[in-house]
Amino acid sequence: MGADPLVALLAACAQRDRAAFEQLYRQTSAKLFGVALRIVRQEDLAEEVLQDCYIRIWNRAGDYREGLAAPMTWMASIVRNRSLDWLRRANPEVIDVDGEIIERAASDVEGPLAALERLQDGAALARCLGELEAKQRQAILLAFHDGLSHSELAKQLREPLGTVKTWVRRGLAKLKACLGARAEA
Amino acid sequence: MDLRGKPELQQHLAAEFALGTLRGRARQRFRRFMAEDPVLAAAAQDWELRLAPIVASVAPVQPPARVWRAIQERIGGAPLQADGIWGNLSFWRNLGLAASGMAAGLLAAIVFITPQAPSPAPAPVVVRVPSNEMGATYLAVLSDPKTQKPMLVVSAGRSSSELWVKTLDPAIHVPDRSLELWALPPGQAPRSLGVIAPSEKMTALKLVAAADQAFAEIPALAVSLEPAGGSPTGAPTGPVLYTGPFLKYW
Numbered sequence: 001m002g003a004d005p006l007v008a009l010l011a012a013c014a015q016r017d018r019a020a021f022e023q024l025y026r027q028t029s030a031k032l033f034g035v036a037l038r039i040v041r042q043e044d045l046a047e048e049v050l051q052d053c054y055i056r057i058w059n060r061a062g063d064y065r066e067g068l069a070a071p072m073t074w075m076a077s078i079v080r081n082r083s084l085d086w087l088r089r090a091n092p093e094v095i096d097v098d099g100e101i102i103e104r105a106a107s108d109v110e111g112p113l114a115a116l117e118r119l120q121d122g123a124a125l126a127r128c129l130g131e132l133e134a135k136q137r138q139a140i141l142l143a144f145h146d147g148l149s150h151s152e153l154a155k156q157l158r159e160p161l162g163t164v165k166t167w168v169r170r171g172l173a174k175l176k177a178c179l180g181a182r183a184e185a
Numbered sequence: 186m187d188l189r190g191k192p193e194l195q196q197h198l199a200a201e202f203a204l205g206t207l208r209g210r211a212r213q214r215f216r217r218f219m220a221e222d223p224v225l226a227a228a229a230q231d232w233e234l235r236l237a238p239i240v241a242s243v244a245p246v247q248p249p250a251r252v253w254r255a256i257q258e259r260i261g262g263a264p265l266q267a268d269g270i271w272g273n274l275s276f277w278r279n280l281g282l283a284a285s286g287m288a289a290g291l292l293a294a295i296v297f298i299t300p301q302a303p304s305p306a307p308a309p310v311v312v313r314v315p316s317n318e319m320g321a322t323y324l325a326v327l328s329d330p331k332t333q334k335p336m337l338v339v340s341a342g343r344s345s346s347e348l349w350v351k352t353l354d355p356a357i358h359v360p361d362r363s364l365e366l367w368a369l370p371p372g373q374a375p376r377s378l379g380v381i382a383p384s385e386k387m388t389a390l391k392l393v394a395a396a397d398q399a400f401a402e403i404p405a406l407a408v409s410l411e412p413a414g415g416s417p418t419g420a421p422t423g424p425v426l427y428t429g430p431f432l433k434y435w
Contacts, residue, residue: 018260025253030245037246039205047252054256069234076240077203077233084205084212122238129239140204144239149208172200179235 006071013061021058028072029054032079039083039147049086053079087147128178136171139164188218188225195225203232257331261410261424321435323396325406327427336427337381339366339406341396343435348390350381357426358383364426365415366390369405380415381408406431 006027012020029050036053037046056078064074116122116129129137142148142156150168154161188195201207202215219226321343328335338351350366358364363383367375379390392399409416410423 021260022253025256029252030247031240031243033248033252034243034246035240038243047248050248050252051255051259055259058256058260069237072240073234073237077230077237080205080237080240081233084208087205087208116238116241122241125235125238141239143204143206144236145243147205150206153206168201168204168206169197172197172204175235176196176200 004071007066010057010061010064010071013058014064021054024057025054028075031072032075035076035079036083038145039080040086045086046083049079049082053082056082084147124179125175128175131178132171132174133167136167136174139167140171140175143168188222196228199225199228200232202229203236261426321433323400323431324434325429325431327406327408327429329427330425335429337408339429339431341392341400343397343433344395346392346395348378348392348396350388350390352381352386352388355386359410361413362423363411363413363415364408365411365421367407367409367421368400368403368431369407370403375407375421377416377419378406380411400431403431405429 006024009020009024009027013024032053033046033050036049037043040046040049053075057075064071068074069077116126129140132140139153139157143153148156150165151161153168154164157164188198198207198215202212207215215229219229323339323341323343325339326335327337327339334354336353336357338353339348340351341348348366352358358381364381366378366381368378369375378392379388382388406429407421407425408427409421409425411421412423416422
């Protein structure tokens with residue numbers, strides 16, 4: 001594994017090093033704000049989410065385990081988890097009047113896989129996503145990026161709810177089998 | 186819904202929880218299951234970490250500066266551990282050195298102090314120093330190092346045995362905690378000068394010796410956040426909130 005400078009910053013945060021925490025924030029907040037914003041869709045909510053998450057990261061930096069995930073992956077999982085909680089609270093209507101979400105997703109189908117492959121913990125995921133059927137992959141990436149529920153997915157994709165649920169379920173099962181097989185190989 | 190003895194359903198729900206498709210009440214219910222079942226919680230976290238690299242393709246968006254300020258405020262009250270800057274003697278040495286370097290610039294700053302701008306057009310606050318009435322005085326303006334905003338003015342007549350502390354912003358006091366003032370002798374441990382009274386705009390602190398003896402070799406002062414009543418150990422235990430060079434104004 002190449003040395004990720006964020007690993008050292010997280011370790012320093014666990015020692016209550018505020019300067020390291022500021023560095024960590026400078027280097028990661030734009031990406032994490034992007035993640036939160038895309039799910040909660042309102043700037044003020046995304047700011048709240050980001051605040052909460054960095055407090056959590058500051059308080060829990062000692063829990064980070066390098067062998068488990070890259071620092072960005074660990075932090076992104078915290079931000080996604082929190083963003084999804086806020087979605088439930090705020091319940092913003094997903095309105096895709098001009099088809100922006102679908103358009104973005106269409107361009108994502110190539111995009112995320114290429115970006116993933118460059119990451120140390122993303123290459124296997126990229127290969128496994130690539131092995132899914134196109135519809136399964138599209139549904140999973142849409143749900144992931146835009147925080148869409150099953151019914152929102154059905155609306156966006158103009159497909160029956162049951163069909164979309166099946167795509168997601170089968171897609172995730174295949175993904176697990178693929179990732180598991182690679183982990184054991 | 187009973188998840189016991191249904192590992193496949195457990196795995197599937199953990200995956201949908203991490204993906205985000207498990208929503209509303211179902212998400213809350215799954216959280217309760219996780220709280221009772223560490224295996225389930227681990228499965229969900231495993232999925233979260235598996236899927237999270239997908240954020241690689243999300244476009245970064247610079248958050249507004251107020252987010253970082255709010256985060257700093259929220260972690261500001263957390264006590265530093267022993268290996269923080271209070272334990273680090275070179276921090277104090279550097280602070281003392283920096284303080285003497287700042288001395289020249291500070292005299293001008295005392296005359297025209299522009300506080301952090303509240304919106305909209307703020308009028309600059311002019312603090313007049315009537316030097317002809319003031320006499321020989323030790324003087325410090327302590328400010329927040331991040332915002333550069335002056336928070337306290339500390340002064341003592343050269344031959345006086347009282348130190349006066351003026352609080353420029355009453356909001357600096359934290360409920361159930363005390364603000365303690367410290368002299369920072371170069372290369373030595375900080376020396377307590379007393380606790381700043383929360384209810385008064387001006388606090389007088391009794392000095393053990395006349396100012397000239399107590400402060401001749403003190404280049405800087407600092408204020409730390411302490412438990413109510415002041416540091417229990419005689420050394421600072423909480424974060425440094427405000428600092429400033431200590432000057433001879435004569």
